[in-house]
Amino acid sequence: MIESPMPVRFGPDGLVPAVIVEAVTGDVLMVGFMNDEALRHTRRTGYVHYWSRGRHTLWKKGEPSGHLQEVVQISVNCELNSLLIEVNQRGAVCHDGYPTCFYRHLEPDNSLTQVRERWFDPADVYGGKSGLASSTRRWWGAYESLRAHDWESTSGTSRLLRAGDDRVTVRLAEELRELAGALDGSHRHVGAKSDVTLEGGQVCYWVALRCIRDGLTWIQVRPDRALDAPPTVDETAATSLAGLLRREADFWETGANLDISALAHGTLAMVASACAVFGIPASSLIVADLNDMRTRSYLAPYFEAAEGR
Known part of the structure; x- marks a missing residue:
C-alpha cells in the first residue's frame, strides 16, 4: 500500500512548529519542531517525537527522563503549516522541572514573574x-x-x-x-x-x-x-x-x-x-x-x- 503524502506544509528548513497541550486540562505545555520523520514516528508510535535543531537528530520526548507525551489528537491549522497536539503528559514537561515550559509571565516592565511551582529538581532527574x-x-x-x-x-x-x-x-x-x-x-x-x-x-x-x-x-x-x-x-x-x-x-x-x-x-x-x-x-x-x-x-x-x- 502506497502511503499518501503528509497533509502538512513544512517550512524551508523542513520543519513545522508543534504546540503541545495537555488533553485533560488544556494547559499549553511547550512548543517543539517536527520534520517529516518526527511526525511519522509520532503517528506510528503514539508518542511525540521532535527534531532537535541544535543536535540535528530525531528525539522522543521523555526518553531519558520518563516524561513521555502520549498522543491523544493531532490537529493542523488552516494554512497547514503548524500543528496542535493534545497529549497525556507523564511527569513534568519542562527540563527546568516545571509542569509547563510557560511557567513565567512577562510583566509590563519586562521583568519575569514565576507563576508555576517547580515539580522536581533537574539535577535529580537529569x-x-x-x-x-x-x-x-x-x-x-x-x-x-x-x-x-x-x-x-x-x-x-x-x-x-x-x-x-x-x-x-x-x-x-x-x-x-x-x-x-x-x-x-x-x-x-x-x-x-x-x-x-x-x-x-x-x-x-x-x-x-x-x-x-x-x-x-x-x-x-x-x-x-x-x-x-x-x-x-x-x-x-x-x-x-x-x-x-x-x-x-x-x-x-x-x-x-x-x-x-x-x-x-x-x-x-x-x-x-x-x-x-x-x-x-x-x-x-x-x-x-x-x-x-x-x-x-x-x-x-x-x-x-x-x-x-
Missing part, C-alpha cells in the same frame, strides 16, 4: 554526564529502545520485551534465589564475590525487563536511588539478607496486586546491599551491562543520541 542517575537512565533507555524497535531476529532481549509473556518474572525470581545462594554459599560458580557480581547483574537485568515490559519509566522506579550508597553490610548479615532475597522472589511470583515500581525499587536496593557485603559498587553492575550493550550494532543509534555523539 544529573550530569557521569554518575549513577545518568548511567541508569542510559541503561533503562537502552532497554526501552529494545522494546520499541523490532529487533527480535537479532536480540533475545527484544523478543522478551515484545512478547509480553511471564517468562521474565519467572527468570527474575530464579535469579533472586541464585543471588541468595551466592550470599549464603548454597549456590557457587567461581567464588562468593564473583558470584554475587554475576547474579546481582542478572537480577538488575530481569528487573529492568519486567518493568519496561510493563511500561514503567525510569522516573517511576528510580533505580539510581535504589542502587546508590546502601548501608554497610558485613558478611555476618549475608545469611539474613539471603532469606530476604528468597522472600522477594516469592513476592515477584505471587504479587499480582503489588505496586511493581515499588517492588522493583526494593529489589534493586537489596542487590545493592548484597554487593555491599563484598565491597562491590552496585554501579559497576550497570556499567558492565551498558558496556555490553554498546557492542550491539543495532543499539548504536540509541547510544549516539543518548550520549550526544
Whole structure:
C-alpha cells in the first residue's frame, strides 16, 4: 500500500512548529519542531517525537527522563503549516522541572514573574554526564529502545520485551534465589564475590525487563536511588539478607496486586546491599551491562543520541 503524502506544509528548513497541550486540562505545555520523520514516528508510535535543531537528530520526548507525551489528537491549522497536539503528559514537561515550559509571565516592565511551582529538581532527574542517575537512565533507555524497535531476529532481549509473556518474572525470581545462594554459599560458580557480581547483574537485568515490559519509566522506579550508597553490610548479615532475597522472589511470583515500581525499587536496593557485603559498587553492575550493550550494532543509534555523539 502506497502511503499518501503528509497533509502538512513544512517550512524551508523542513520543519513545522508543534504546540503541545495537555488533553485533560488544556494547559499549553511547550512548543517543539517536527520534520517529516518526527511526525511519522509520532503517528506510528503514539508518542511525540521532535527534531532537535541544535543536535540535528530525531528525539522522543521523555526518553531519558520518563516524561513521555502520549498522543491523544493531532490537529493542523488552516494554512497547514503548524500543528496542535493534545497529549497525556507523564511527569513534568519542562527540563527546568516545571509542569509547563510557560511557567513565567512577562510583566509590563519586562521583568519575569514565576507563576508555576517547580515539580522536581533537574539535577535529580537529569544529573550530569557521569554518575549513577545518568548511567541508569542510559541503561533503562537502552532497554526501552529494545522494546520499541523490532529487533527480535537479532536480540533475545527484544523478543522478551515484545512478547509480553511471564517468562521474565519467572527468570527474575530464579535469579533472586541464585543471588541468595551466592550470599549464603548454597549456590557457587567461581567464588562468593564473583558470584554475587554475576547474579546481582542478572537480577538488575530481569528487573529492568519486567518493568519496561510493563511500561514503567525510569522516573517511576528510580533505580539510581535504589542502587546508590546502601548501608554497610558485613558478611555476618549475608545469611539474613539471603532469606530476604528468597522472600522477594516469592513476592515477584505471587504479587499480582503489588505496586511493581515499588517492588522493583526494593529489589534493586537489596542487590545493592548484597554487593555491599563484598565491597562491590552496585554501579559497576550497570556499567558492565551498558558496556555490553554498546557492542550491539543495532543499539548504536540509541547510544549516539543518548550520549550526544
